[in-house]
Amino acid sequence: MTSSFINPALIMIIGALLIPFIRGPLRKPYLFLVPLLAFGAVISNSSLHGIFATYQFMDWQIVFGRIDKLSTVFAFIMAIMAIIGTLYGLHVDNATEHIAAWFYVAGSFGAIYCGDYLSLFLFLEMMAFSSVFLIWFRRGEKSLDSGYRYILVHATGGVILLFGILLRYQAVGNMTFNLLDVHHPQLYTWLIVIGFAVNAAVVPMHFWLPDAYSQASFNGAVFLCAFTTKTAVYTLARSCAGMDILVVLGVIMALYGVVYAIMENDIRKLLGWSIISQVGYMVAGIGIGTELAIDGAIAHAVVHILYKSLLFMGTGSVLYMTGKTKFTELGGLYKKMPGTMVFTIIGCLSISAAPFFAAYISKSMIITAGFESHLNWAAWLLMFGAAGTFLYNGLKLPYFLFFGKNNCSEETWAKAADPTWNMMMAMAAGSALCIIVGTFPGFLYRMLPYPVEYNPYTVYHLAETLQLMGFVALAFFWLKKYMEPEAKICLDVDWFFRMGGRLFMWIASHPLQWFDTAWGEAYRVVGLRSLMTTSRFWSWFDWHGIDGVVDGFARSIRAVGARVRVLQSGQIQYSIYYAASFVAILLIAYVLSQLS
Amino acid sequence: MRKIIEYLQAHLKVVIGTCYVLLAGIVVFACIIDRSHAHTAEGRALPIFWSLFGFIAAVIFIGVARWYGHSGIMTREDYYDDHSAQDD
Numbered sequence: 072m073t074s075s076f077i078n079p080a081l082i083m084i085i086g087a088l089l090i091p092f093i094r095g096p097l098r099k100p101y102l103f104l105v106p107l108l109a110f111g112a113v114i115s116n117s118s119l120h121g122i123f124a125t126y127q128f129m130d131w132q133i134v135f136g137r138i139d140k141l142s143t144v145f146a147f148i149m150a151i152m153a154i155i156g157t158l159y160g161l162h163v164d165n166a167t168e169h170i171a172a173w174f175y176v177a178g179s180f181g182a183i184y185c186g187d188y189l190s191l192f193l194f195l196e197m198m199a200f201s202s203v204f205l206i207w208f209r210r211g212e213k214s215l216d217s218g219y220r221y222i223l224v225h226a227t228g229g230v231i232l233l234f235g236i237l238l239r240y241q242a243v244g245n246m247t248f249n250l251l252d253v254h255h256p257q258l259y260t261w262l263i264v265i266g267f268a269v270n271a272a273v274v275p276m277h278f279w280l281p282d283a284y285s286q287a288s289f290n291g292a293v294f295l296c297a298f299t300t301k302t303a304v305y306t307l308a309r310s311c312a313g314m315d316i317l318v319v320l321g322v323i324m325a326l327y328g329v330v331y332a333i334m335e336n337d338i339r340k341l342l343g344w345s346i347i348s349q350v351g352y353m354v355a356g357i358g359i360g361t362e363l364a365i366d367g368a369i370a371h372a373v374v375h376i377l378y379k380s381l382l383f384m385g386t387g388s389v390l391y392m393t394g395k396t397k398f399t400e401l402g403g404l405y406k407k408m409p410g411t412m413v414f415t416i417i418g419c420l421s422i423s424a425a426p427f428f429a430a431y432i433s434k435s436m437i438i439t440a441g442f443e444s445h446l447n448w449a450a451w452l453l454m455f456g457a458a459g460t461f462l463y464n465g466l467k468l469p470y471f472l473f474f475g476k477n478n479c480s481e482e483t484w485a486k487a488a489d490p491t492w493n494m495m496m497a498m499a500a501g502s503a504l505c506i507i508v509g510t511f512p513g514f515l516y517r518m519l520p521y522p523v524e525y526n527p528y529t530v531y532h533l534a535e536t537l538q539l540m541g542f543v544a545l546a547f548f549w550l551k552k553y554m555e556p557e558a559k560i561c562l563d564v565d566w567f568f569r570m571g572g573r574l575f576m577w578i579a580s581h582p583l584q585w586f587d588t589a590w591g592e593a594y595r596v597v598g599l600r601s602l603m604t605t606s607r608f609w610s611w612f613d614w615h616g617i618d619g620v621v622d623g624f625a626r627s628i629r630a631v632g633a634r635v636r637v638l639q640s641g642q643i644q645y646s647i648y649y650a651a652s653f654v655a656i657l658l659i660a661y662v663l664s665q666l667s
Numbered sequence: 668m669r670k671i672i673e674y675l676q677a678h679l680k681v682v683i684g685t686c687y688v689l690l691a692g693i694v695v696f697a698c699i700i701d702r703s704h705a706h707t708a709e710g711r712a713l714p715i716f717w718s719l720f721g722f723i724a725a726v727i728f729i730g731v732a733r734w735y736g737h738s739g740i741m742t743r744e745d746y747y748d749d750h751s752a753q754d755d
């Protein structure tokens with residue numbers, strides 16, 4: 072360990088391991104204190120620049136502390152999110168849920184600060200295997216199934232990433248985690264990008280996200296929505312800036328997410344689709360690769376963590392209080408959950424890039440970078456997607472959840488109320504940050520890797536945004552009956568995997584089972600009979616052939632022995648007589664041979 | 668908050684009328700501002716370009732999602748449940 076670098080991952084891991092021993096009234100202060108310490112470590116690290124905490128492991132140099140503006144800004148927002156997320160779930164008694172969440176956060180810190188692929192891989196896997204518990208802790212069969220699908224996808228992505236890392240090591244001879252040669256991609260480049268893309272939920276490797284996040288526990292989803300995809304955005308920004316294909320994939324994500332979110336009936340699944348759409352903007356920005364685009368992508372990642380966690384806190388509060396997450400089982404909740412409604416609407420305005428709210432200062436950076444890079448098609452489509460974002464997240468979500476038709480059962484309605492004080496405080500903090508960063512973006516802009524000369528508060532940008540939002544709202548109120556949520560699910564590309572799995576099981580239990588049975592019968596009828604005939608032949612051959620030869624030889628030896636045995640009287644004088652006679656014969660024969 | 672919303676709901680026609688006035692105000696505002704900083708020729712030439720863009724984009728999204736959803740993508744909630752798979 073060198074210098075004053077403090078890895079916040081270490082604080083979170085040690086803090087997590089100590090949770091079971093901190094009980095009673097000390098638990099809540101402790102839960103709040105540890106993320107604060109991690110935040111303090113990030114602030115302390117931000118004054119440093121360079122490589123710290125390096126270790127030699129076999130031929131590889133392991134770097135746990137690479138500090139530059141890129142890692143600092145991501146660590147900063149992750150630390151804030153750790154505080155807000157823990158505050159939101161402060162009342163959760165289950166210590167293991169906090170432990171899982173903190174290990175997950177630690178994995179993100181570790182991945183952000185590391186400087187080599189080996190530790191990056193380990194930290195990403197740590198994130199995957201700890202976060203699955205945030206899904207399983209909701210309990211229930213559907214959460215269990217979603218968790219298994221989640222871990223299966225991430226394990227596959229991890230293996231692909233590991234292959235890429237090893238192939239790259241073979242090709243270049245080092246493990247340094249830096250910008251890849253994206254303009255001359257090799258096989259390992261693609262494998263590494265795919266590994267990151269799985270975590271970033273890039274279409275068509277996105278299907279795990281709405282599935283898993285909608286089935287997570289009410290506070291688990293708040294952590295999930297912030298860390299996995301944004302850590303992946305960090306890895307892409309670090310290694311793949313300027314990779315052309317990311318522009319195409321980002322635009323597809325931005326639009327694909329919008330269409331599915333419009334169709335969706337589950338409020339948290341809608342937000343899952345929304346993550347895919349918003350991460351699409353970041354992926355496209357990284358693909359564009361100019362300084363403004365990279366800054367825009369990172370700024371959007373930062374504000375996205377703020378408003379998306381706020382939205383998941385709002386919808387999580389609905390789940391926590393009512394046990395329901397479907398529009399068709401909710402509605403009209405402004406009467407029972409006014410505080411939650413206000414905070415959720417702030418999140419909705421923030422994601423919709425309304426003036427003075429979070430995404431207003433970031434989304435337009437990416438779109439402007441697209442136009443300035445003459446990628447007009449991408450910029451137009453991202454603008455098109457921005458209109459869709461306001462449609463489903465700024466209008467559909469709050470309208471059908473808090474206003475529209477009241478679909479609540481008596482039981483649901485009786486349960487509905489604003490949640491606990493800590494959940495309200497967490498939402499208030501998230502709301503305040505969304506407004507502060509949207510109104511005063513200078514602090515965030517100064518943290519970005521490249522100098523920002525962009526000013527979002529021009530009169531033209533303001534007029535453009537107001538026109539877009541105003542007329543999207545008009546279309547919504549004229550056509551909202553066509554967006555009425557239906558009690559249905561939406562099939563996605565996971566259909567191929569799920570049905571592929573079922574096809575495999577069907578093949579195993581039908582044709583393969585039939586073949587196995589038929590083969591067994593055929594073996595019994597044909598194979599067994601011929602085998603018995605063959606066995607009988609070899610038995611006969613063994614007995615009469617091999618045993619005959621062996622036994623015959625033995626019998627011959629025995630017969631010769633019986634005859635020779637008569638010569639053996641056992642008396643010494645006969646033995647001397649036979650020996651002397653034999654020697655005499657030999658001598659006579661020798662003498663005669665010499666004479667001749 | 669609840670009282671404010673219920674008051675607005677009780678005076679819905681006034682609220683809707685106010686929203687239309689606001690929309691008209693946005694259009695007027697878009698017409699009088701300096702558009703020389705627009706990124707595209709369309710934005711510079713047509714003052715209400717983004718109004719049309721937003722409205723048309725929303726209509727397209729609603730239409731595409733409805734068509735796509737009702738073409739078989741939206742299906743019953745127990746579609747993936749094991750017992751229904753056996754029925755399939």
